[in-house]
Amino acid sequence: MGLLSIPYQSKSKLWIAIFLVVWSLISMHFIWQSQANSGLILKNELSSTSSIPHEFEMLIDTNYPKFKPTSGHSGSQTYSNLFKNQDRNAAIFTILKNFDLEQRCQLYFKNVKNDKLIVDPDHDFKFDRFDYLNWDEYRDESIKRLKGDNDEFVATSSDLDTIKKNFDKAKSRIASDLQLLHDYFSHIKIYNQCYIDRNTSFIKKQHELIDGLNWKTSFKRSSFLSGKQIVTEQQMYPWLSQKSPEYNCLATGQTTKFAANKNSFLNTLKNNLNGKGIVMTIADAHIDYCIRLIHLLRYLKNTLPIQIIYTSNDLSAESKSQLHQASVSDFDGLPQQNITLVNVTPAIKPQYLHKFNEFGNKILAILFNTFEEMIFIDADAILIENPEKFFQLTKYKNSGALFFRDRNTSEYRPDHDIEMFLKLMNSQYDEIIFGKISHVMESGLVLLNRKVHFSQPLIMANMNFFEPIRERVYGDKEMFWLSLSIIGDENYQFNSHPAAAIGQLTTYQERVKTFENPPSSFKSQEICANHPAHISDEDNHTLLWFNSGFQFCNQLEKVNYEDEFSHKERYSQFDTIDKFKTFWQSSLVIESAIIPPENTNSNGGDGYEPSVSWKHMEPYCAGYTWCAYSSIGNGDQANDRGLVINYSPEEIEHFKKLGEIWMRGYNYL
Template identity: 25%
Template sequence: MVLSLIFKVRRSVGKKAKFAGSVALLLLLYLIYATSANISKAPSHTNKKETNMLYRMANSVSPFAFLDGNRETVLGGETLMKSLLSNRKFTNKERETLKDWPNAKKLDQCRYLVYSIYQQDANWSNEGMCTYHSNDELDDSLLALMGERLRIYDYCFITGKLNVKDVFNDYLTENNSITASDFQKRMFPFLRSDSEESNELFWPIVTNLKTGEVQPRPKVSVSPKEFNSQFWKYWKQSSHGKGIVLTMGERDVDMFKKQLRVLDHLGNKLPIQLVTAGSEYSPEFLKDLTDFLKTTNQEVYLVEASPILDPEFVSKYIVFFFHKWIAILLNTFEELVLIDADVVPFVPLKSFFKSEGYKTTGLLLFKDRNMKGEHTFTYCMESLKYMEPSRQETEYIQTNLLIDSTKELPSPTSSEEAAVYNHFFKDLRLHHVDSGLVTVNKNEKMNGLLMSFMLHLNGKIQRCVYGDKEFFWLGQLFAGQDYSIHPMDAGVAGGIDRSNPNSSPKEYFICSAQISHIDENQKLLWQNGGSNFCEVSNSATSDFEKDPSYFRGRYQSMESLKTLYDSPVKFDGVIIPDASANPWLQLKECSNYMYCAFNVEDHQNSKLDSGFMKRFDKGTMDELNKISEIWNQGLTAKI
């Protein structure tokens, strides 16, 4: 190797520079000898923990691969031979940062990390992973890069609390036309581009729907340019208070009105923000909602996030469930309860902020039905492994996930979070959490929420789960943050019936289109799906048309079916089935949204497990049925 390099140098020397070439040869031989003698004395950075070795290697286009390769070069000695073979030239500052990375200032580390992202791909953007390319290597690489970049962003700017402008005022970025605004837009492509001359603050239009008053933008201590280029930092600082947040389409307005009536009954004083990605509500819709609000005690604000969002990105990607990420990220509260319009609360929503899981972790989720027969795809698990940190990432920024594929889980699993992880990644079970009601400290969980949103936007991974549900915990997981999943399984509340009055043991069941959630004290907290027997619009007509023989045999006519569907839910009790012995039974009613849960009260001589059943006392029954009546009463009447 040394001789071939020398011959290359000799051939490059012109005839008129033979003497100079000879001197160069002597110097080269000396440098090779000197640096090779010092290689063995170079400090090593390969003392990695055993668990680190279980992670995958960073792929060739990863910023951590770039960083690791350069550090290897510096620690091995920058020989002239290496310099001749490489285009990379290290400044003294760069060499100092790379050599002593563990003890380097975070500012210097982050300057190099950002620089590494751009060096690996000058045209990088996380928007690339929003498209499904039908190429596993490409799709998985884009997914891995998105995860790494967001964790770098958190390490430096969210958890790390560095000032972005300090990172971009540096020798590494000045010569490469890298700016804070450019970096933010590539990292979060759903945010609006911010020009250097912009004087418009990234801030939503917040309107009190009852009074029509538009809330003034806050006074901030920095320029619009600085605020916008470090949006998440200043957005967190500007978010305050507790509230209720939701997003909905115009078709959901009747359910929202019912929900407001129930909140009146429960004495809710928390402000409510209805968040939209743009001006999608018609003037007629807003007038109708404003008129209705004057009959309630609720304070509802319309939060139009379009001044913050890229309109082209919104029109292309923000549809259906994706609006929930806009709502949870771009409301103005610090702590919030995110609810769907068809959620019926049975306790004041402020009580969820006192839940132990929320107080411990800052994010509380409830379980979905335990549907053991519905599964996701193997390729999803193979792809999601690329969201785990690489060996190099765990070494350079100490990323540590709550649970990952390198950790051996105890059997049975020791926590709800570990059990859900195991059921998803090992058993490929599809349904785990019900995102109809999520309690979150937005400021504490910001990076995990951003990770959730970006994961959902991924063109490949969004096919792996139903809607937005699982992304709430997957985002926190891959962001390296903790979260809490309520320990009680999902159940169903309503009227309790017996399968066969003469059977022994006695088997009971409840059939409902709703999913219900109770606390550890067996108190009904909330249910998803409204409080009519069937909340799906025009379901009686469509059901009869799809299978007339089935529905005529059971209900005689479409009119009688419609009467049943429109009737209020009547509460006798609640059942949480043991799905291993008594799986959920799905019926054709209510557009296939009807589910039955079973319980065997006396199961000593039965092969069926008892699961869990509670009959409500009269006082509880009266209160729950009162709320159900409120949900179903005329919307124009005052309570």
């Protein structure tokens, strides 16, 4: 699940400081003396060594802490151009003191190398983990590959020289690629700040910061500071066709489009956002799950509009008809649903559409729905309460972005992965000049205020384009929050609890079967389940939602019943394969939940208690079964103890009714 080992709170403050620095640096580009024909001439009237006193440097470093995640992190190449042959403190002071957002933006993009495309989605970044090995590991693995099956092979000095040259070449390419990736994301972040978000509040704060500092500098503004935007949306986002998606209301049959501003498709999209709604993305393969979710929403008396995002080749006319019938046909007299199908194919240039396959469809769903506030739901997600209640959760109201954590299992993250993500974060210059600043998340349900966090899917799209990033993340499980951190937006929150197991507590008799000399009792309790579930951190009790549908095993097409029935490590109460099969196909029974300990493993204990918070029961449900434990080891430490929740008869009955609704058969032809 890939947890980046960076303290969350300290990281949040750090990024906020960093992007404010970038604002100041762009202004500093005006200080650049006639370099690259920028037309800006800045002259210090004081001596070259003391034009800006040391006190100003201290002021900057105090308010915008320097960010150096790795020794090789030099920030955007644009800043290197901007500050070439300049007193950087003098430049920063001039920018902070004199330049508005528009001028800073022009200064920055005047120094961007422009080969028509500022960000190229097709740039061929190579990624091979072998190239990231240190020298000893690289050499040994290279010799092993040369040796092959020849046990008598001995590497010669010539072989070693070749290996060293390849090693140096790989490291040079990695450094070059990382720099270009950093520059790409800097351009995107600053473009969005300049021409989409247009947040200028930080400039007033900067003026207050240096109020009273009146070091004399003089500069001359050139003609390029005329208000003309010198970079276009097409250069930054060449994959956008600048055409509207097609919005088809199933109730009326009417299809609408919005008229995009010729200068900014994205601003038109942002300005048209309104209201609250539910967002999904599906293909024909998900139609059964989606229909069952619609039935569930009707039972929960949902009144929010629903937008289902798809691409032309993914959803057939038959599937569209079934969705319409599921939303309006009589269903126990329950409310009809207002569903709009959103075909995003026209909005993406054909040569880039393949880049949004699989998880990429979620990016398109986040970007092209028309809601100001949205709850994104996977088709196989199960909501327990009316979706309106999610918008009332305190953490969402405070931040406009709420995510849910995945199972708390231990995963190894190489140092070079962390270094790369840090490389994508904002530099001190980003923070000064432009005011910008490993969670493991479950992406089956996401709450987002899109006007507050409009840039998020644009960053996700670019993360998904490039292999060195795509291969280092677990799909959408990290991109949702990483995309916000990359733009310096730390105003998002996670539900505090990691995913829980829900179902029925495993009996003592079932647990002791694997012990020759079983204990008289267990300190820990166990639930084995196939559905990651999410408990509210507001009361540590309420089941909010869970994944993988309501059927006990949602992988029936992959199950080998004979093999799974034969294991007998769990589910031994079923004495025939038919009973076992019936249970696998039945509705999940929810009586309890276990949120495992924060610690993922423990060396303590007496040999009877679990040493891990989650145990993968690979033989069951085609590998989807995990058992959660309420404590690990002796359970003496607070972090070795989790939480057991036992639901009331009324709650259990509610869960049962939801299961009946979801499992009900239908016939929409």
